[in-house]
Amino acid sequence: MRKAVLALSIGAILGLAGCGENDNKQIQQAEKTAQPTAEQSAQMQSAEQVYLLLVDNYFKDLLQLEPIYATFVGVNDYNDQFGDGLSDAYLKQRHDLNTRYLKEVKKIDRSQLSNELKLSYDMFNYDRNVALADETFPNHFMPMNQFYSTVISMVQLGSGESAQPFNTVEDYRNWEKRLQGFIEWLKLAQVRMDEGVQSKVVLPRVLVERIIPQLSAQLVDNISDSLFYTPITLMPESFSDADKQALTQEYTALIGEQLLPELTSxxxxxxxxxxxSSRATDGWWGLxxxxxxxxxxxxxxxxxxMPVDEIHKIGLDEVARILSEMDKVRVQVGxxxxxxxxxxxxxxxxQYFFxxxxxxxxxxxxLKDKINLELxxxxxxxxxxxxxxxxxxxFREQSAAGASYDxxxxxxxxxxxxxxNTYNLKAQPKWGMTTLSLHEAAPGHHFQIAIKQELxxxxxxxxxxxYTAFEEGWALYAEYLGIEMGLFNDPYQYFGKLSDEMLRAMRLVVDTGLHAKGWTRxxxxxxxKDNSPMAExxxxxEVERYMAIPGQALSYKVGQLKILSLRAQAEKELGEQFDLKAYHDQILTSGSLPMEVMELKVNDWIAAQK
Known part of the structure; x- marks a missing residue:
């Protein structure tokens, strides 16, 4: 794994590029005056080296604990391991990992780090504290739901079109071993859910009803029809006949004699x-x-x-504002x-549907080609x-979201x-296409996530x-950018933008309503239904998704509003100096950020531009 060495931020370079001769002299004088002593430089270099080594070691330890995550980030050392995420041993290892690294990072003097590494330090501290706080709640008693399911994730990995490689015989054997770990997880999940029943930490009944057909869909009569058999159908021609025969026999036995019986169980x-034993309440307040x-x-x-009540109030205000904008479109189109x-x-x-x-x-x-021209x-x-x-x-279209990005x-x-999701074409109106593409693809999730990986x-x-607020906030901000790109000149496409924004505003109301205010499904x-044209x-x-993963849906609007408010602040303070491309550089070139850390970064950039 490579060592991480931080470079100058793009924003700082762009800021200096616009200086005049007098400004340059002033900057040079200020830099000369502010030059650290040799001892200070050595201390800073030492602190940065210690920090970078620490977080590098943390990441290695994390990948060993979370082998499937390692596969997704392109580290193939653990492709034969499943990890369990549920056992007492795992829970202790995770706790020890976060506790140990939080203790170690606090020994580093933050003031001795560069500005970029100070942001990184803040992120690392934030992550460890949130993870330790999360451990105080019994998440492991509800190890799956209809929206996020380890079963679905394993099917996708085994499809040959996800992160798990299937290029060599060793790759195939690695997947066999990982499947065996998954089979053990299926057993352990039942044990944990039994404990949840005893503790009254269980899923709502309707979500359990959604999971059952998802599992039933995997229980095929012919092993060759199993989605877990897919790698056998994709074996490279370069494999020898002996390897092909051996792998086919091994996969057939593993799926038929072990995997399918455990999925049935x-x-x-x-x-x-x-x-x-599932609960009658629909929200987290019932736990x-x-x-x-x-x-x-x-x-x-x-x-x-933010308190939940404040988030709920923001949602109500946003719903009212967007309804007013929607009515303007109604008038505009006559x-x-x-x-x-x-x-x-x-x-x-x-006419509104394919x-x-x-x-x-x-x-x-x-639409992809059209948007790419503007970027x-x-x-x-x-x-x-x-x-x-x-x-x-x-196999998952009936309960999957309308769109997503991998x-x-x-x-x-x-x-x-x-x-x-092409399951219900009436849920995919033509007037919603532009905003959905901006959000899920470019310049939304595709830009933010791909650029982050390429840093x-x-x-x-x-x-x-x-961080969900950053990633989903950015994607919703990308929809807003479509206005400036001229992609919403058609009032119906603009209505689609408002409709999607309405969804994110309603989420603030509905998610908090379900989980904190006693709302029913x-x-x-x-x-x-009362506030949008969405298909039933x-x-x-959507509502069942909020029931399954509380709080996640709040992230979109909260994140977007923060990115917009920071942009407005930068425009106000910098005036003609404001460069939108440079602002986007600041948001996208440090990875995903907690809101407070993102605000610190933008404020530092604004100060540097001045």
Missing amino acids: LRDYFQNTYLK PNGKVWYQHLANSHTTTT FEGDLSDFFASLSSEP TDRQGLIDGYMV PKYFNVMPKADYVVKPVES APAVDGSRPGVFYI SGVPEFQRFGN EQAIQYM SDIIA
Whole structure:
């Protein structure tokens, strides 16, 4: 693993580039005056070396503890290991890892670090503290849900189109061993859920009902029809006949004699045992210490300390503002009827929808080319990796989100993937395409995540870490940029932008309503029906997603509002000196950042420009 050495930030270079001769003399004089002594320089160099070595060692230890994560970040040393994430031994190892490194990093004098490493130091401290706080809640009693499932993740890894490599015989044997670890996890998950039943920490009933068919879909009569058999169908021609025969026999036995029986056991457990013990409440407030737990989740996802009530109020205000903007569009297009009639029209009339799945995918490919033409006007830094548009796989399309993004391979061997859910074409209106593409692909998730992975000169934990508020906030900000790019001149496409923004505003209301204010699933669904033109199938999937992963949905709006407010601050303070491309450099070139650390970085940049 390479050593991380930090370079000058792009923003600092751009700031100096605009100086006049007198300014340069003043800067040179200031630099001369501020030159550290040899002893100070040695202390700073020593502190930076100690810090970089510390976080490098942390990342190595983390990858050993989380082998599947290692595969996703392009480190293939542990491709034969599953890790368990649930055992007492694992939980102790994770606790010891965070405790030990938090103790060690506090020994380093932050003031002796460069500005960039001070931000990195703050991130590292923040991560360890949040992780330790998270350990105080019994997350391991609910090891899967209908939205995030280890079963689905393993199917995707085994498809040959994800991070797990299938290029050599050793790769195939590695996957066999990893599958054996997964089989043990399936057993342990039932033990943990039994403990959850005893502690009254269980999933809502409706979510359990969603999981059962997902598991049933994996229980095929013919082993060759199993999605876990896919690697055998993809064996390279270069493999010898003997290897092909051996691998086929091994995979057939492993899937048929071990994996499918354990998946059947898990499905039966959910259906016959866990379902009866699932809870009637829909929100986290119905769990022991649930409101405190939810406040922690809201803060960790948004990387803020905002009270839940404040987030709820912001959501109500944003919903009202966006409704007003939507009504302006209704008037602009000359629609006769009120806003609810307009919603109904946009959600049902045939001209707003594709009639076949491939037409929808092709439409996004055309849109990709259109957006790509505008991007150089707004960005100095763009990802080297490309992305492709694909439909969501059939086995998970019924409960998957309308769209999602998967990162490209770290080594550049696989592009990013912009997934479109083609299950219900009435949930994919043409007027929503521009904003969805901006969010999930370029310049949204694809830019932020691919650029982060391609960074050089930052610690590895920083390249591969993520904060939902930053990543989703950026993606929602990317939708806003579409206005400036001229991509929303069509009022219907602009309405699509408002509709997606409305979804993120409603999330502030609904997520907090469900988990802190005692809302029911039905109340949440009705609120979203009343305030948006979304398809009912999408609304139901959204609400059930919030039930499964509380707090995550708050991140989008909170993050976007912070990025917009920092940009407004920079524009105000810098005036004609403000450079939008340079501002985007500041946001994108240090990896994913907690909100407070991002604010510190932008404030430092503003001061440097002055």
